[in-house]
Amino acid sequence: MPIRMGSGTRIKAIKALNLGRPIVSTTLGVEGLGLIPGRHILIADSAEDLAAACRRLLTDPVLRAELVSNGREKVRADLGYERALATLMKLLGRNSEPLTNGC
Secondary structure, three states: OOOOOOHHHHHHHHHHHHOOOOOOOHOOOOOOOOEEEEOOEEEEEHHHHHHHHHHHHHOOOOHHHHHHHHHHHHHHHHHHHHHHHHHHHHHHHOOOOOOOOOO
């Protein structure tokens, strides 16, 4: 995700992590998601660093597996549907009752 400007990539990052794909992104591409470089994702803000990070993923299966596992766990714990729904319900002043037409 070599993004230098724009938006919409954060949803793509969440989907990719949930699908078990390791990600190399610029800092801007995953800004605000709380992903930890080296734990959930690799960050590269220059063309040289992007190439080096991609090369690392291609040649280090252990790193790749760790990023995939940690990334999926991060989505489940903090970025997935259930968490988003719980946050929405809290903002609406509800416990865990489902939304209905009468909300």
